Amino acid sequence: EPEVTQTPSHQVTQMGQEVILRCVPISNHLYFYWYRQILGQKVEFLVSFYNNEISEKSEIFDDQFSVERPDGSNFTLKIRSTKLEDSAMYFCASNFGIQGDEQYFGPGTRLTVT
Amino acid sequence: RKEVEQDPGPFNVPEGATVAFNCTYSNSASQSFFWYRQDCRKEPKLLMSVYSSGNEDGRFTAQLNRASQYISLLIRDSKLSDSATYLCVVNTDGNNRLAFGKGNQVVVIP
Numbered sequence: 001e002p003e004v005t006q007t008p009s010h011q012v013t014q015m016g017q018e019v020i021l022r023c024v025p026i027s028n029h030l031y032f033y034w035y036r037q038i039l040g041q042k043v044e045f046l047v048s049f050y051n052n053e054i055s056e057k058s059e060i061f062d063d064q065f066s067v068e069r070p071d072g073s074n075f076t077l078k079i080r081s082t083k084l085e086d087s088a089m090y091f092c093a094s095n096f097g098i099q100g101d102e103q104y105f106g107p108g109t110r111l112t113v114t
Numbered sequence: 115r116k117e118v119e120q121d122p123g124p125f126n127v128p129e130g131a132t133v134a135f136n137c138t139y140s141n142s143a144s145q146s147f148f149w150y151r152q153d154c155r156k157e158p159k160l161l162m163s164v165y166s167s168g169n170e171d172g173r174f175t176a177q178l179n180r181a182s183q184y185i186s187l188l189i190r191d192s193k194l195s196d197s198a199t200y201l202c203v204v205n206t207d208g209n210n211r212l213a214f215g216k217g218n219q220v221v222v223i224p
Contacts (some may be wrong), residue, residue, distance in 0.1 A: 031210055042118075043158060043201065043214040056209050091157055097210055100146040105157035 002026045004106035006092050012112045013082055021077045021109045023092030029104075031097035032075045034067065036060070036088040037108075043091065049075065050097060082113045117141060120202050120215035127192045127222050134188040135218045137202030146205035147178055149187050151198045152217060158201055161187075192222045 005024045013019050025032050034046040047057040049067055066078045075094075079086055089110050093103040120137040127133045139147075147164035162169065164176040164185050175188040185202055199217035206213070 033210070033212075035212075042216040043152075043212075045211045045213070048210050056211055058211075089155070095210070100163065100205070102148070102160045102163070103210075103212060105159065107157050110155075 004092055004094055004104050006090075006106040006109050008109060009107065010110045010112070012114065015084060015113055016081050019079050019082055019111065021079075021090050021092075021111070023075045023077070023106055024073050025075055025092065025094030026104055027073070029094035029096055031055070031095050032067075032069070033093040033103060034077045035091045035093065035105075037091065038085075038088045046077070079111075082111075084113050087111055087113045117213040118202050118204050118215035120218050122216050122219055124219040124221050127189075127196075127220060129192055129194060129222055129224050131192050132188065132190050133192060133220060134186060135200070136184050136186045137215045137218075138182075138184045139202075139204045139213075140183070141204070141206050141213075142180075142183060144183075144204045144206050147176075147185050148203040148205070148212075149174075149176055149185075150201040150203050150214075152201055153198050158203075158214075161200065187218075189220070192220075194222050194224060196220060197222045 007022045032049045037043045048055045064080045089108045091108045092106040095101045095103045149161040150158040151161045152158045168177045173190045177186045201217045202215035
């Protein structure tokens with residue numbers, strides 16, 4: 001069964017450093033997403049991406065964040081200058097984008113900012 | 115008001131018992147509703163979509179009440195493997211953004 005993959009599984013970085021989280025969505029899906037979950041809190045939407053551009057973003061997704069589809073398979077989330085409060089689990093998801101369609105989540109990258 | 119509200123629990127359930135919980139959502143324009151399951155430190159996985167007429171999948175039954183803006187999940191004959199956090203998830207119209215509740219933590223006790 002196809003699945004979303006993410007690398008790395010755990011990333012430790014120092015405050016102020018740039019990080020890039022990588023995702024490979026399911027190959028024939030059209031919409032890609034990033035969500036985050038701070039420990040003990042709910043899953044929060046960050047951004048959705050379709051046709052090589054952002055289709056929606058939340059207020060969390062400020063200028064420090066960017067997304068890219070650098071090739072036909074990868075989807076990346078970059079945090080330009082990490083803060084302590086960016087420590088969280090980051091989940092990538094993908095689907096066909098039809099209303100009511102399931103979003104398939106990757107296993108997540110645990111980001112720890114020290 | 116939070117978009118999706120759930121009572122986090124935990125819900126301690128004897129094996130074989132029935133457990134039910136609700137969540138409420140604030141946006142009356144919401145179109146799609148789901149229950150996802152999340153195991154500790156894992157990704158959310160779809161348990162079931164929730165349809166207006168209510169739907170059942172084995173031991174799991176989901177109901178939607180649009181007038182009162184709540185969704186329910188009932189688990190019958192609880193198994194130890196049902197121990198997890200159950201996330202109420204809502205998708206508002208016109209976009210694909212999912213809004214998550216904080217989850218109902220279920221612990222099935224032998």
